Amino acid sequence: xxxxxxxxxxxxxxxxxxxxxxxxxxxxxxxxxxxxxxxxxxxxxxxxxxxxxxxxxxxxxxxxxxxxxxxxxxxxxxxxxxxxxxxxxxxxxxxxxxxxxxxxxxxxxxxxxxxxxxxxxxxxxxxxxxxxxxxxxxxxxxxxxxxxxxxxxxxxxxxxxxxxxxxxxxxxxxxxxxxxxxxxxxxxxxxxxx
Numbered sequence: 001x002x003x004x005x006x007x008x009x010x011x012x013x014x015x016x017x018x019x020x021x022x023x024x025x026x027x028x029x030x031x032x033x034x035x036x037x038x039x040x041x042x043x044x045x046x047x048x049x050x051x052x053x054x055x056x057x058x059x060x061x062x063x064x065x066x067x068x069x070x071x072x073x074x075x076x077x078x079x080x081x082x083x084x085x086x087x088x089x090x091x092x093x094x095x096x097x098x099x100x101x102x103x104x105x106x107x108x109x110x111x112x113x114x115x116x117x118x119x120x121x122x123x124x125x126x127x128x129x130x131x132x133x134x135x136x137x138x139x140x141x142x143x144x145x146x147x148x149x150x151x152x153x154x155x156x157x158x159x160x161x162x163x164x165x166x167x168x169x170x171x172x173x174x175x176x177x178x179x180x181x182x183x184x185x186x187x188x189x190x191x192x193x194x
Contacts, residue, residue, distance in 0.1 A: 009080045086160045093167040102177040122159045128152040
């Protein structure tokens with residue numbers, strides 16, 4: 001499951017990098033056109049501009065799509081980073097809980113089911129990001145894209161908060177089960193609690 005999430009995150013980054021390269025190429029082409037325009041006489045500009053608009057109408061539409069993608073890029077990048085943080089936090093905590101002698105096999109099984117649920121929900125959020133990336137090849141309003149991005153971001157934040165709360169509750173449970181002050185100190189050290 002971790003490999004699938006990492007692959008999904010890498011796929012999002014790869015798509016975005018390709019779109020950035022396309023944007024750079026389109027921006028360079030736009031600069032060339034602007035330089036040509038500045039060299040023409042004023043009376044020729046109007047006629048030539050109309051011809052260029054007709055000729056490059058599709059090009060400009062594509063450029064606007066790519067510019068929109070760049071606008072969303074940082075938000076999408078933040079979402080994928082939050083997803084990566086969620087996975088790292090899960091792995092760190094799960095590794096520690098498995099070694100904690102205060103939890104039995106049934107409790108660890110329960111923890112794994114909770115983690116699986118949180119991770120499955122987070123994968124659905126990444127799927128929403130893919131929907132946004134795919135939407136640039138189909139028709140979708142910018143408002144709809146922003147709604148989907150914001151919803152995915154909110155859900156990933158919620159997933160991360162749920163994971164952090166669940167981890168905190170389990171650490172507190174381990175501390176409560178510690179029988180001696182030495183055991184309490186050992187648990188605190190084990191989880192990095194000052």
